[in-house]
Amino acid sequence: xxxxxxxxxxxxxxxxxxxxxxxxxxxxxxxxxxxxxxxxxxxxxxxxxxxxxxxxxxxxxxxxxxxxxxxxxxxxxxxxxxxxxxxxxxxxxxxxxxxxxxxxxxxxxxxxxxxxxxxxxxxxxxxxxxxxxxxxxxxxxxxxxxxxxxxxxxxxxxxxxxxxxxxxxxxxxxxxxxxxxxxxxxxxxxxxxxxxxxxxxxxxxxxxxxxxxxxxxxxxxxxxxxxxxxxxxxxxxxxxxxxxxxxxxxxxxxxxxxxxxxxxxxxxxxxxxxxxxxxxxxxxxxxxxxxxxxxxxxxxxxxxxxxxx
Ligand SMILES: O=C(O)CCC(=O)C(=O)O
Ligand SMILES: [Fe+2]
Numbered sequence: 001x002x003x004x005x006x007x008x009x010x011x012x013x014x015x016x017x018x019x020x021x022x023x024x025x026x027x028x029x030x031x032x033x034x035x036x037x038x039x040x041x042x043x044x045x046x047x048x049x050x051x052x053x054x055x056x057x058x059x060x061x062x063x064x065x066x067x068x069x070x071x072x073x074x075x076x077x078x079x080x081x082x083x084x085x086x087x088x089x090x091x092x093x094x095x096x097x098x099x100x101x102x103x104x105x106x107x108x109x110x111x112x113x114x115x116x117x118x119x120x121x122x123x124x125x126x127x128x129x130x131x132x133x134x135x136x137x138x139x140x141x142x143x144x145x146x147x148x149x150x151x152x153x154x155x156x157x158x159x160x161x162x163x164x165x166x167x168x169x170x171x172x173x174x175x176x177x178x179x180x181x182x183x184x185x186x187x188x189x190x191x192x193x194x195x196x197x198x199x200x201x202x203x204x205x206x207x208x209x210x211x212x213x214x215x216x217x218x219x220x221x222x223x224x225x226x227x228x229x230x231x232x233x234x235x236x237x238x239x240x241x242x243x244x245x246x247x248x249x250x251x252x253x254x255x256x257x258x259x260x261x262x263x264x265x266x267x268x269x270x271x272x273x274x275x276x277x278x279x280x281x282x283x284x285x286x287x288x289x290x291x292x293x294x295x296x297x298x299x300x301x302x303x304x305x306x307x308x309x
Contacts, residue, residue, distance in 0.1 A: 003023075003026075004023055004029050004031060004215075004217065005019045005020055005023035005031065006030075006031040006219070006220075007019050007020050007023075007030060007031070007032060007033065008032075008033045008034040009032055009033070009034055009035055009036075009136075009139050009143065010034035013139070013142055013143045013146060014146060016143060017143040017144070017146035018147060020140070020143045020144065020147065021143070021144060021146075021147025021148070021240075022147075024144065024240045024241065025239060025240060026210070026241075027207060027215075027241070027243060028207065028227050028228045028241035028242055028243025029217065029225060029226065029227045029228075029243060029245075030225075030226050030227075031219045031220075031223050031224070031225055032136070032140060032196075032223065032225075032226050033220070033223050033224075035136040035139075035196075035223075035224045036132065036135060036136055036139070037132040037133065037136055037198070037224070041125065041132060042129075042198055042222060044121070045125050045126060045129045045168075045262065046199065046260055046262070048119055048121060048122050048126070049094070049168040049170070049260055049262065050260060052094060052116055052118075052122065053092065053168075053170040055116070055118055055119075057076075059118060060074050060076065060092070061074070061076060063094075063114055063116060064076060065111075065114065068111060069303055070095060071095055071097060071111055071165065072095050072096070072111050072112070072113055072114055073094065073095065073114040074092070074094050075092065075093050075095070076092050077090070077092050083188060083302075083305045083306055089184065089185045089186055090171055090172070090182075090183070090184045090185075091169055091170065091171045091185060092169075092170050093167050093169045093170065094116075094167070094168040095165050095166070095168075096113055096126045096127075096130055096165070096166045096168075097110055097111065097113060097163070097164070097165050097166075098110050098130070098161065098162070098163065098164060099112065099127075100161065104161075106161050106269065106270055106271070109163055109270040109296060110163055126166065126168075129166065130164075130166050133196055133264035134164065136196060136224060137159070137164075137194060137264065137266040138155075138159070140196070140226055141155035141156075141159065141193075142155070144194075144232075144240070148236065148239070148240075148280070149279050150277075150279060157269075158193075158268050158269065158272050159266060159267070159268055159269060160269055161269050162193070162266065162267040162268050162270070162272075162295075163269070163270050163295075163296070163299070164192070164265060164266045164267045165192075165265045165267070166262065166263070166264045166265075167262065167263050167264075167265065168260075168262055169199075169259070169260065169262065169263070170258060170259075170260055171185075171247065171258060171259040171260075172258050173255070173256045173257055174255045174256055182248070182249045183246060183247070183248055183249070184204060184246075184247040184248060184259065185246055186246060187208065187244050187245070187246040188244065188245070188246070189229070189233075189242040189243065189244055190227060190228075190229040190230065190242065190263075190265060191229055191230050191231065191265070191298075191299060191302040192229040192230075192265040192266060192267045192268075192299075193229050193231045193232045193266050193267055193268050194226055194227065194228060194229060194232060194266050195226065195227050195263050195264065195265050196224050196226050196263070197224065197225040197226070197227070197261060197263045197264075198222075198224060198262045198263075198264075199259070199261035199262050200219050200225045201218075201219055201220065201222075201223075202259045202260070202261070203216070203218070203250040203254045204247045204248050204249065204250050204254075204259060205217045205225065205245065205246075205261075206245060206246055206247075206248060207227075207243050207244070207245045208243060208244040208245065208246075214246075217245075227243060227245065228240045228242050228243065229242050229265070230242045230298075230302065231267070231268055231298060234274055234276070234288075235275075235276065235277055235280075236276075236280045237276045237277070237281055237285055237288055237289070238285070238288060239285065247259070247261075267295065267299070269295065270294065270295055270296035270299075271294060271295070271296065272294065273292045273293070273294055274292060274293050274294070275292035276288070276289055276290070
């Protein structure tokens with residue numbers, strides 16, 4: 001690969017924060033190993049995701065929730081379109097969000113989850129995976145805070161009860177050779193704070209470097225690929241980069257395999273105000289976004305741009 005960092009976060013964070021942070025500054029991406037999400041849970045979740053997407057189209061369609069922006073349940077092929085893209089992505093997906101107790105102050109921002117009756121163990125596995133992603137994300141954010149010169153716990157209250165969403169993705173295998181190298185997910189930046197991705201060891205994920213070249217991301221099995229989203233890019237005044245990325249149909253044999261991946265879009269809490277960090281403003285980097293914006297308003301702006309709200 002390149003010099004995208006590949007770091008074990010089982011190590012003391014003060015020893016790894018620089019390497020992770022530098023990779024976020026240069027590439028907007030880092031590979032994170034020893035992240036604490038049990039491999040058994042990852043394997044189980046992947047098997048359940050395959051079971052769900054193998055259901056008949058009409059069965060899956062029953063879990064599409066009209067008017068919800070796809071925030072929960074099923075989104076079929078042909079809906080999501082990257083900002084500015086002409087065609088739809090070649091993917092279907094399922095979203096799991098945060099289940100808040102009834103009457104919670106942030107309940108208006110987070111609809112209850114739905115679960116497919118047809119797949120036994122789905123709710124249990126994906127509830128556990130959501131929690132495990134969240135814990136791994138918290139540790140990555142601790143390292144990020146140290147890198148930025150902030151207290152290690154800086155981000156904890158900013159993401160508490162955040163509107164984080166786990167996406168189970170299915171890109172079907174190609175039908176014929178003409179589509180080798182075609183786009184599964186068009187070039188885009190993620191909207192949220194950070195994204196933690198499982199399943200990227202199946203080829204196809206690429207990031208756009210500062211030099212304008214597509215670089216394949218090729219993590220070891222079971223590792224997390226973590227990238228910076230637009231919200232953290234904005235908070236850090238572009239010091240941590242939200243990098244354009246895409247998923248292409250690989251060329252050769254891999255193109256005829258389906259891709260199943262699972263990104264966890266970790267979000268700030270909806271009422272967190274994104275206001276440029278003083279630590280990220282200096283004469284060489286004047287404040288690009290002097291207008292603070294709530295995390296929820298920022299999300300709505302972006303969802304409209306990708307056809308999901
Ligand atoms: O499928 C993947 O590996 C990445 C998907 C992605 O970038 C996204 O859903 O935002
Ligand atoms: Fe993405």
